[in-house]
Amino acid sequence: NAGVTQTPKFRILKIGQSMTLQCTQDMNHNYMYWYRQDPGMGLKLIYYSVGAGITDKGEVPNGYNVSRSTTEDFPLRLELAAPSQTSVYFCASSYSSRRAAFFGQGTRLTVV
């Protein structure tokens, strides 16, 4: 089982560039989440989705956009990258609010 797959694993962006972080899951999970993790700061929720066509803002949504056109995919879009967006990004999924969440291996993004 692939679980939650994130691509790419590493990326260096220049200030002002844009990119999409990909997340896909093959567990037929309804709930999907995007987090960023900065050193010593735990995980901060960026956006989440409880099903295809539904997305909501988390704790730190500014500078990011998401879409959820299918159950499997939940891409995170960075427009006009800034150094403050240098971080490790994690995608997670869960079948429902009563079930455990599973995480991808992360994308390490550096904006220079």
Add this chain to the structure above:
Amino acid sequence: KQEVTQIPAALSVPEGENLVLNCSFTDSAIYNLQWFRQDPGKGLTSLLLIQSSQREQTSGRLNASLDKSSGRSTLYIAASQPGDSATYLCAVMNRDDKIIFGKGTRLHILP
């Protein structure tokens, strides 16, 4: 706004000792609480999930408890081993479907 706090931020103990990690949360209207382990440079691995109606869950040497009314959870690790060295994260699933994390406890088991 839900806030999750983990104490201590870091902990070093000799191998073989039993230890307790603490997690507290400010809003008791949760669906569940989950404990994760994170190794350096890696993703998160789920350890235990406790539903809001449960008091504890056990998996091997790990035991997690939940007191929803007081907003507290503990993760008990028995007979610690060097391989238990990692960061342990606590997360709550709110009624608004957000999963909110604490900052974690960095655990170092001394051989």
